[in-house]
Amino acid sequence: METNLSTTSDQIVEWLKNYCLNNNITSLIVGVSGGVDSGLVSTLCAKTKLPTYVISMPIHQKIDQLERARNHCKWLTE
Secondary structure, eight states, rough: OOOHHHHHHHHHHHHHHHHHHTTOOOOEEEEOOOOOOHHHHHHHHHHTOOOEEEEEOSSSSHHHHHHHHHHHHHHOOO
């Protein structure tokens, strides 16, 4: 079975928007570590068009991860 990543992304974003609407959530906050997981989650949250706040969370990260986290947060806010 082939997966269409664009369709899957759209479905996740719609689920997030509906979840927020049904639970009176008006904004999202995501901790960004510089890893793939937090990068993906923060991007999907931003695609909901809800106010999405990203926070770089350096906890024993290597320098390159910290830089990646900061660059990703900057990219999301542009």
